[in-house]
Amino acid sequence: MAAGQQWVLVEMVQAFYEAPAYHLILEGILILWIIRLLFSKTYKLQERSDLTEKEKEELIEEWQPEPLVPLVSKDHPSLSYDVVTGPPSHRIIVNGKECINFASFNFLGLLDSERVKLKALSSLKKYGVGTCGPRGFYGTFDVHLELEERLAKFMRTEEAIIYSYGFATIASAIPAYSKRGDIVFVDEAACFSIQKGLQASRSFVKYFKHNDMEDLERLLKEQEIEDQKNPRKARVIRRFIVVEGLYINAADICPLPELVKLKYKYKVRIFLEESMSFGVLGEHGRGVTEHFGVNIDDIDLISANMENALASIGGFCCGRSFVIDHQRLSGQGYCFSASLPPMLASAAIEALNIMEEDPGIFRVLQDKCKHMHKALQGTPGLKTVGEPLTPALHLQLENSTGSRTNDLKLLRAIVDYSLDRQIALTLARYLDKEERFLPPPSIRVVVTVEQTQEEMEKAAQCIREAAVKILK
């Protein structure tokens, strides 16, 4: 109403007159400031580059990338591979020379087994060669399900899962469980596939000295102190220890009972990689858990590849269903890759059958390993690295020349000398720049169940002669 409005206006004017001077001045300044802000130009960030169009075109013209790959010298020692004609069986033909095979990981001699070949053939006649799809999309064959059941039964665990490539097995398993922010304690001698799995997982990785339980305990204690500082965070960070049963780089066995004790003391889960020890250690070939008599449920995940003792292709993980089932949806190498060709799965099943029917071969293999280890002791200039039970030991130079290339040349000369005398050996290969803890150069000597005493003696003799001749 007009009268009410007028009355309010009068009140306002009155308040205006009665206000103290400083109040009016302050209000006036604030109003002026607001008006200035409203009307001033917005603050522009300086343009990222002051280049003109012409200069930009010139930059595009001038830029030269590095060549896609650096030049490789034509006479690089590893460039020409040794060519194997025919199957890499006990009698192998390398570069045209027939030799006795001391280089392929054919521990149980199943590569030449007629039974395995027949089974693979019958599977080929039924299913064809490839699977044409990943496991989720009509790539699951009943042979895969059978192989998974058989592996789980053999290892006495609840469940097993198969991968189509040995390298991808542990490299997909680790990132499925360990994510950014989790902590993994790894042995320094861990193989390359474990290192790739750790890199893909983006977790914190802490290395402890090879097989040194005190170093591991020190790291675990440090972590415990960290946890006490921040208990809320500690309740969600997962912790893992990743070890190998039989290390491929160092050829010795991990101390599993101590690890299990540490597991329960510090509440860490254990992932065990058994590629070299599956089908080798233990009374029935079940690996390092059987060797030490450790309860298999104490190990959270066992991963192995089927490319060594089982002489097939692929890999598997086994453990409790609680752990393994997770990989069916989050293991990258499982979900996004074609499944294992059924003939290879059938070959693996038959190999398992042979292993189960005749557990005596593991004893035979272990005896042969011990024999070979003893025979190679005392080679002048070379030291035998590895435990007596290991089927794949390393021969390293006792006194290195100082440069890795020269060491490799000397070892290659020994290998060539042996090849001429019908013993097939090989250099242990590594990616020099990519390995975290590069092992020293070595020759790999593999013991298989098919080698006879004479052949092993001959090999040891040959290596001794070569060492004397070349390393004098």
Added chain:
Amino acid sequence: VFYCVSECDFGKDRSSGLNWCVGRGCLGNHHASCTSLYKKPFVESFEETPLLVAVLTYMGYGILTIFGYLRDFLRDWKFEKCHLAREREEQKDFVPLYQDFENFYTRNLYMRIRDNWNRPIHSVPGAKMDLVERVTPDYNWTFEHTGKVLKDVINMGSYNYLGFAENTGTCADAASECTVKYGVGVCSSRQETGNLDKHEELEKLVARFLGVESSMVFGMGFATNSMNIPALMGKGCLILSDELNHASLVLGARLSGATIRVFKHNNMQSLEKLLWDAVVHGQPRTHRPWKKILILVEGIYSMEGSIVRLPEIIALKKKYKAYLYLDEAHSIGALGPRGRGVVDYFGLDPCDIDIMMGTFTKSFGSAGGYIGGKKDLVDYLRLHSHSAVYATSMSPPITQQIITSMKCIMGEDGTTLGQERLCQLSENTTYFRRRLHEMGFIIYGNNDSPVVPLMLYMPAKIGAFGREMLKRNIGTVVVGFPATPIIESRARFCVSAAHTREMLDTALNAISEVGDLLQLKYSRKNRHGREGTDLFSYLESHQD
């Protein structure tokens, strides 16, 4: 002559006769019609999701989420039996291995329709297959095999583009011989004693097939990417990767340690902008120039059915001196008049592509992957690839299968079987896509791609489609989140040269029936013959 809808002048390059339009209102697809790089029309369509469908889909997911929370609550308070595997008693005080919320989707949504995946088969994954019958007593938590087998299910899901998944014929015979002679395993890596003469034979053949200087083969297709990209790229390099690249490419790029930038799917303007930024501004903050730039693309994208715009990418790559890595997992053997992949399809020179990668799983009926390129590149990979040093090489019968099937495709086995299959595949593809389009479904992708995604959108329809098709004896693949964006679930058909016209007709009739039942015919384009009045068809019909 071309029609450019909006006037923009960024990056016009008159000297090479190309016109790049990046600017306001430019449509990505019209470049196909207007540049002179394409020898035949490049027709791709990704029809937009109808609004009502999108709303209903979100509502569907919302209802499922609410029910999910309810069921979790009931399970926690023991009102409902919990079928999930549990942690060991002795390890109850360990940090939990999984967080509950990570598996929410798996427990409550995936479990309901889990019977559509991992269906075990009992025969060759050819055009017709035998499925093992499964029943579930407890709503998909466990499955039991009844012992019966569903015979002659039409297989629209396996990647069997040229029909080489067979257990009889020359390929199978050759593989059998090889098994008897060589055995199955290799037990060593390529650099040690795993390099068989068969591998060298295969590598020479692959190089000849692709038209490159030299090639190298690996035991697993996934591992080919994840082990070789890190060998080629490192810190200080830049990788430009397509939005929808496969997990193996993403993993390989991540493991390499290079900087990764993503461009929109098949969008050349987005790629050019990134390239331009990279060359002009260099590395972030320091502005040092990049050591190398690598563009990662695939030949056919398996979830979209789209084909890469290779001529434009090659032109861009030459202009900005980048390197190109082409992953032809699905396109090798399936595209092109001679089956040599997407390079053959566009009629380009294989020397233009720096790294040609592919897999043998799809069109060759085998397993494994290859990388082909210049001799320097392959020599470098022989020394530095992770697979050559640490991983077991390919099994001999697998190698033999590839050799036989590749020779068949090339026509070197003395028959015209390869050429017939290639023609059959492209006929089947065209027919299948045309019929589905006429029926009114929304189909994504290029008209020539044998991968046909059919949109389902709603979560319940994913399960319903898979089950209804199985009732009609047709095996299909359905995909949902997280392989696709959450509202864009789809059914994906893979056309094969082994499918006869009758099989396709049976499948199409069944799809139409199920489509009517589930109301899947969402498409709003004109169906009978003429495509409709959108811009793409206008430009196509006015192409010079």
